[in-house]
Amino acid sequence: MIKPRNFWGLGVLLFALVLALPAFADDAAPAVAAAAAAVPAGPPKLDSGDTAWMLTSTALVLMMTIPGLALFYAGMVRKKNVLATMMQSFAICCIVTLVWTVAGYSIAFTPGNAYMGDFSRILLNGIAGHIEKGNDTIAFVLASGIKDVADMTTTIPETVYMMFQMTFAIITPALIAGAFADRMKFSALCIFITLWSLIVYAPIAHWVWAPSGWANQMGVLDFAGGTVVHINAGIAGLMCALVLGKRVGYGSDNMAPYNLSYAVIGASLLWVGWFGFNAGSAVAANGRAGMAMTVTQIATAAAALGWMFAEWITKGKPSVLGAISGAVAGLVAITPASGYVLPGGSIVIGVAAGIICFWSATSLKHMLGYDDSLDAFGVHGIGGIVGALLTGVFAYGPLSATDASPDGSPGGLAQLKLQAIGVVSTLVYSGVMTLILLMITKALVGLRVGQEEEREGLDIVLHGEQIF
Amino acid sequence: MIKPRNFWGLGVLLFALVLALPAFADDAAPAVAAAAAAVPAGPPKLDSGDTAWMLTSTALVLMMTIPGLALFYAGMVRKKNVLATMMQSFAICCIVTLVWTVAGYSIAFTPGNAYMGDFSRILLNGIAGHIEKGNDTIAFVLASGIKDVADMTTTIPETVYMMFQMTFAIITPALIAGAFADRMKFSALCIFITLWSLIVYAPIAHWVWAPSGWANQMGVLDFAGGTVVHINAGIAGLMCALVLGKRVGYGSDNMAPYNLSYAVIGASLLWVGWFGFNAGSAVAANGRAGMAMTVTQIATAAAALGWMFAEWITKGKPSVLGAISGAVAGLVAITPASGYVLPGGSIVIGVAAGIICFWSATSLKHMLGYDDSLDAFGVHGIGGIVGALLTGVFAYGPLSATDASPDGSPGGLAQLKLQAIGVVSTLVYSGVMTLILLMITKALVGLRVGQEEEREGLDIVLHGEQIF
Amino acid sequence: MIKPRNFWGLGVLLFALVLALPAFADDAAPAVAAAAAAVPAGPPKLDSGDTAWMLTSTALVLMMTIPGLALFYAGMVRKKNVLATMMQSFAICCIVTLVWTVAGYSIAFTPGNAYMGDFSRILLNGIAGHIEKGNDTIAFVLASGIKDVADMTTTIPETVYMMFQMTFAIITPALIAGAFADRMKFSALCIFITLWSLIVYAPIAHWVWAPSGWANQMGVLDFAGGTVVHINAGIAGLMCALVLGKRVGYGSDNMAPYNLSYAVIGASLLWVGWFGFNAGSAVAANGRAGMAMTVTQIATAAAALGWMFAEWITKGKPSVLGAISGAVAGLVAITPASGYVLPGGSIVIGVAAGIICFWSATSLKHMLGYDDSLDAFGVHGIGGIVGALLTGVFAYGPLSATDASPDGSPGGLAQLKLQAIGVVSTLVYSGVMTLILLMITKALVGLRVGQEEEREGLDIVLHGEQIF
Amino acid sequence: MKLIMAIIKPFKLDDVREALTPLGVQGLTVSEVKGFGRQKGQTEIYRGAEYHVSFLPKIKIEVVVPADLADQVIEAISKSAHTGKIGDGKIFVIDIERAMRIRTGEVDGEAL
Amino acid sequence: MKLIMAIIKPFKLDDVREALTPLGVQGLTVSEVKGFGRQKGQTEIYRGAEYHVSFLPKIKIEVVVPADLADQVIEAISKSAHTGKIGDGKIFVIDIERAMRIRTGEVDGEAL
Amino acid sequence: MKLIMAIIKPFKLDDVREALTPLGVQGLTVSEVKGFGRQKGQTEIYRGAEYHVSFLPKIKIEVVVPADLADQVIEAISKSAHTGKIGDGKIFVIDIERAMRIRTGEVDGEAL
Ligand SMILES: Nc1ncnc2c1ncn2[C@@H]1O[C@H](COP(=O)(O)OP(=O)(O)O)[C@@H](O)[C@H]1O
Ligand SMILES: Nc1ncnc2c1ncn2[C@@H]1O[C@H](COP(=O)(O)OP(=O)(O)O)[C@@H](O)[C@H]1O
Numbered sequence A, B, C: 001m002i003k004p005r006n007f008w009g010l011g012v013l014l015f016a017l018v019l020a021l022p023a024f025a026d027d028a029a030p031a032v033a034a035a036a037a038a039v040p041a042g043p044p045k046l047d048s049g050d051t052a053w054m055l056t057s058t059a060l061v062l063m064m065t066i067p068g069l070a071l072f073y074a075g076m077v078r079k080k081n082v083l084a085t086m087m088q089s090f091a092i093c094c095i096v097t098l099v100w101t102v103a104g105y106s107i108a109f110t111p112g113n114a115y116m117g118d119f120s121r122i123l124l125n126g127i128a129g130h131i132e133k134g135n136d137t138i139a140f141v142l143a144s145g146i147k148d149v150a151d152m153t154t155t156i157p158e159t160v161y162m163m164f165q166m167t168f169a170i171i172t173p174a175l176i177a178g179a180f181a182d183r184m185k186f187s188a189l190c191i192f193i194t195l196w197s198l199i200v201y202a203p204i205a206h207w208v209w210a211p212s213g214w215a216n217q218m219g220v221l222d223f224a225g226g227t228v229v230h231i232n233a234g235i236a237g238l239m240c241a242l243v244l245g246k247r248v249g250y251g252s253d254n255m256a257p258y259n260l261s262y263a264v265i266g267a268s269l270l271w272v273g274w275f276g277f278n279a280g281s282a283v284a285a286n287g288r289a290g291m292a293m294t295v296t297q298i299a300t301a302a303a304a305l306g307w308m309f310a311e312w313i314t315k316g317k318p319s320v321l322g323a324i325s326g327a328v329a330g331l332v333a334i335t336p337a338s339g340y341v342l343p344g345g346s347i348v349i350g351v352a353a354g355i356i357c358f359w360s361a362t363s364l365k366h367m368l369g370y371d372d373s374l375d376a377f378g379v380h381g382i383g384g385i386v387g388a389l390l391t392g393v394f395a396y397g398p399l400s401a402t403d404a405s406p407d408g409s410p411g412g413l414a415q416l417k418l419q420a421i422g423v424v425s426t427l428v429y430s431g432v433m434t435l436i437l438l439m440i441t442k443a444l445v446g447l448r449v450g451q452e453e454e455r456e457g458l459d460i461v462l463h464g465e466q467i468f
Numbered sequence D, E, F: 001m002k003l004i005m006a007i008i009k010p011f012k013l014d015d016v017r018e019a020l021t022p023l024g025v026q027g028l029t030v031s032e033v034k035g036f037g038r039q040k041g042q043t044e045i046y047r048g049a050e051y052h053v054s055f056l057p058k059i060k061i062e063v064v065v066p067a068d069l070a071d072q073v074i075e076a077i078s079k080s081a082h083t084g085k086i087g088d089g090k091i092f093v094i095d096i097e098r099a100m101r102i103r104t105g106e107v108d109g110e111a112l
């Protein structure tokens, strides 16, 4: 049994560590700083095409969580937990929407300092500021708030940027739910997710994506959320699996999925929606978005086939669950890389993700003996790490080049080192904070349903409903 | 038993009432009339970004009905009626497509008079008028046809406008089906929906959205269809529930939903598709669309949590059906408000809709004793009324401001009065007309399947199929 | 038993035939050649709105295969084959993605000659060529590579064009799977599809859509894939059904679909996704896209009602499977016509497709006695032929008019003749080549699972999984 | 003890259960079954393939009662499951030699 | 009367039903069951978790017939359900004390 | 021979099967059933409509064994299915007159 009191110390340690990290890679900063030279004249204008694509991308990414992830996860549990598993995704979507509106967005995307934003957008205060005559024509500038650090000028309204980012804030905690499926109390989930979204997700998003964030300034590359979303959710999931313990009957009862066809629908919708996730992260309908979509498709297919053939060879049959798990692993791994790599690199990333995640979900997990019900860590954590590191290898400079930084961020040893820093900081911060928040939640309402209730199934016990 | 002949008199009465309504609010008209001053020079141009968003929105709104609503409704019925329930949405989609093509669009969106359009677009006559060299570059102007009343100039082709509106014309009658699920004859449905679409939907759409429509001129605000779609479908559903009577076994048999996971998928797709519904109602990819999407998301989450906690507190458990019903209630309520309110207002609208619809679907219905099988009235009717009225309270002027009307339409008592007029007229016109059309249908083919057939289930009886 | 060796001769014969075809319709060529006169000045520019729509369309068309087609097909098989059927669509999606990346795209869309492209885009070589400063602003030109034949200049990046076309390359072989559902080996599927995609699909796409393709030059009209996708998949399916033979128990066992509600979801997603398929084939967000979407909607609804009423009259009940099958038939038939016809023509095409496909799937098939499990030929083959021919009747000139060809391609006898050439060449080439590839696959791994395995079901036998 | 096995129409289940309670029947077991009999089913047609549905959904109730209660139970079931329409179902009686309650190990009469 | 209870392979159901009709059997009841026996199932693997499927899908037929018909019915079932492969199933015979048709109240022989 | 029919809690199925193997039981048949008894279910509420779930999921095991094995089998089942909580289920014993293995035509003891 892990003792709560130890965590407080760890949390403090962690903050110190994070404060120290930027020092490891000072050399990478100038390139970014130089980018500040390009200053747009006059207030930036909306572009209707870019806005159209970002509105669409927002819808696509929302679709990833509901019904995508809800189905993917619900398709892997036993009949008695199908509704409760869908409810986890659905409720998280609702809770995080409000948390993000109230404070999450402000913490993540206002200048603040290198570790978190400020409170200037609490309750979206001021987001309607320059609306005049209905059609707001001024585009959003993601301000760095720091002298010599460039702002990021978009061609879309701030509401759309905020919404697009909200859908990322939603799916990340929803991914964690895969690790504690089948046994967590619903009340515990509500509390834990609220805290986690504010205290873990929003700051990490700030580090990596706000111009003022330390990782961003340092040059850590994460196009669409390898660290912020997947490693973050993966390690948090691992902590949940460790703290909650194994499902009743794990290893002896038959826990075969009730209806894998749901999981296939879910994985398919994740795939389609991921075009919004990755190509949408270009924040415009342009060549970079097109390339991001292309490498997403290729890596996903390569990973699905990678897992499928690995399984076919080692276990004798190519399972459907294997193919879709591989696809998700590929989607995860290409996420940080998507705006940086070319098709060649994407094949390598895909195959690597497919095979490595196959190994982590089918062997590593059993070797280490934790029960991560739906492999939040095995697929998202490991897949995210593979992708984040390989981004540092395969990044193609011209894709990220700008006037201010004409070489962009090409892959290489220097970049690999930066990527490793990104990975490790996320693992450490998210891992430790998740443990702390679990302890708090446990103290408040307890984490797990009783053994009898777990046997009976969460659908009827927690929600008073069932499928027939 | 309601006697058919009484309805004819009511219908006439009603027309008179509607003719009289504009007189109640004459003071609101000038602002709109003044808008006519802004005349664009030369034929208006297409904008590819706006067109891209509207093409996308059309796809999203179609997805709301098939498979969204089909699943939402099918997930709430018993096994023996699952296919028939999906068929209702699907067949309505097909029927209304043709009805709209033949006459509905013309009745709704040509100038005509204040009560209905004319017949200049029968069979879409002339819609290909200015096509030349494949790529039509002239944007559609929704003409008022009235001196001193402004036309509405869009930046998209007429075909796209017509299609976008068609998807609204499709979902509205499909919503009604929730009220008569489990017992209506399929032949009756085909006839009733055809008539209803032409005689109820198209005129109301004209009142509210055509520049020449009386409600539009008066200043009734309905951004995306609180009155036209939801109150309209809700009250029509109530009439259907009253005329058809209760399901066999209502109150004694177990009518628990067969597979609520379908309903979760359906509600999720409704949510995602609603971005097209509300943000698409900006008819452009601009700041107003972004704000409409934002408030849609927030109100929906707030309403889902509102219903969920209300149920948790009063019944002891937060049900999945409750959470998704709340989400739909929130989507309904924010619909009329979406292009007019800011995030703050949207939270209030959401919470109000969630709690009030919880009460109407779980208590009011049982108190009044009608059997609205899937709560078409309880959720869409009541939710629509909540939203339409609160739009009059929370509307933020600058969102709807134009050169001609620099203050826009801010909320306040005057606006609330206008909103109430919109609500009441819709309730009365739709309610009465629906009754009349039900009587006609009953006279032609009868409304309800036999008791034995109802017991056996509509799937096998009406369609000769079943799920296993 | 068909003997493999006969096919080689047929293949050679076929090539000769195809080489000869252009001679039949030389008169049609000049109009197209004349189009070459319009040369754009300077490198063509990206348009963000068009790019937004094409990114969206790509997502929509991917959604058609996964989960759309996967569900449509899985909903029509017996319980024991549900997962295997979904796996067919999913695996084909993955395999074709890589095949297209490696060589398919190059064979289809580089200049080459009239019969196939060249190898300049092998492994997408050079597709990142003009990327500079991240945001590539140069739009893609689909080069004809032939003097006096016009290039096709788009307003989107090449990656997006390539991806959009990839989704077509994916769905086509996935459609074939309907014919061999319930009995093909998974290893055979992997091999057959790889070969088919390269040797059948890519060349036919080149003929019809590459500016240098013989059918394109001759003036065969196929807006979105009536020949390339549907007739092609349909005839290939028929060959598969003939070569594999009937399912065990065909005609005696009850083969009623396990869960038609999946098929309804699938058909609905196909419908929604088809907006990307057809309106996306305008490669821009413009008036032609709007008209393509309009006629798609109308023809689909008309076909669904056509099949439904035909069945209602002849069999006594309107089945859900009938309505959705009709909708798919309508979608298929309007595909080649979508950018060429007006609403009036689309109603005729829809009704014709609905009734004729009803007849082919319910009567013709049983008369001829082959077992095309899910009617790949009866719906896609026949529907595609109906649509391709009627395109030649109803094409409205101004929709395809350009500066160089101010009359466009109006329907008429001349065009009908061209369409027939397109249909016949596709039938012959695809039919014969499919037979050859089936023989090769059979020689390598065998085509069909054993009789006992077929009885037990593909889910457990091929993939080691089942639904409960 | 007797095992009363009744095949009834599905929607009659609640009525039957309610009719048994007053007799002191404290437990019973039901299964979803398909019945073939005089009652004719519908025809299903899927794209021209016709299947006659000769098996109709029924509910099988199995209830073990002391021998002296059997008559009353049969009577109660036959009344509460009766509609008078074809397909109402059957009641069969089988002898039970022993019974045991797993929780307590009680046997025979005590176990019911 | 005798209750003939047969466990058979699912795809043999129609054959068995057709074999019984000529004998004058006018009704029977079937259930979907899972059988455990000598016939071995497949192994399912879900992300490394292996489950051996020891329960295979079977169909249970229950048909009550007059005692003198029992032999013929057993014979007919065993022939029509026979494939000769492992897992073909079993036939059990149980004595039925009483039978009643709910619709009419007819009993015993009349009720079948 | 005796037919041992046991109604047990679903999650106990594997335990029971494992308990029977050592006794030489080579086959058995299970069905998913719903049980009504002293154990009370949950209440389901769907938009204000309350349904008390009086039928709880149970597994019915049917195993035919030689008469002399019956005691041991009953003992094994009652031990392995026991949790001590309400709803553990029942075991009933019925006499079987004949048995036949369809594959081979073997009868009675041989057929099991
Ligand atoms: N001989 C029989 N053995 C077992 N079950 C029977 C028998 N005859 C009828 N049944 C069951 O009883 C149900 C009703 O019988 P049916 O002949 O349709 O009508 P009725 O009950 O009015 O005589 C059947 O569906 C079947 O499940
Ligand atoms: N002793 C038994 N009691 C009840 N059912 C049995 C028994 N033995 C076998 N069965 C049923 O018969 C089916 C077939 O038995 P199995 O041993 O696999 O093959 P075979 O029928 O060829 O002997 C089993 O799946 C099970 O349902």
Ligand SMILES: Nc1ncnc2c1ncn2[C@@H]1O[C@H](COP(=O)(O)OP(=O)(O)O)[C@@H](O)[C@H]1O
Binding pocket: D026, D027, D028, D029, D030, D062, D063, D064, D065, D101, D102, D103, D112, F007, F034, F035, F036, F037, F038, F039, F040, F056, F058, F085, F086, F087, F088, F089, F090
């Ligand atoms: N008289 C009976 N006849 C048939 N089945 C019974 C009978 N009594 C109980 N059962 C079955 O046994 C199950 C358990 O019974 P219950 O009264 O809930 O608890 P317990 O087994 O602890 O006595 C019931 O759900 C039902 O399936």
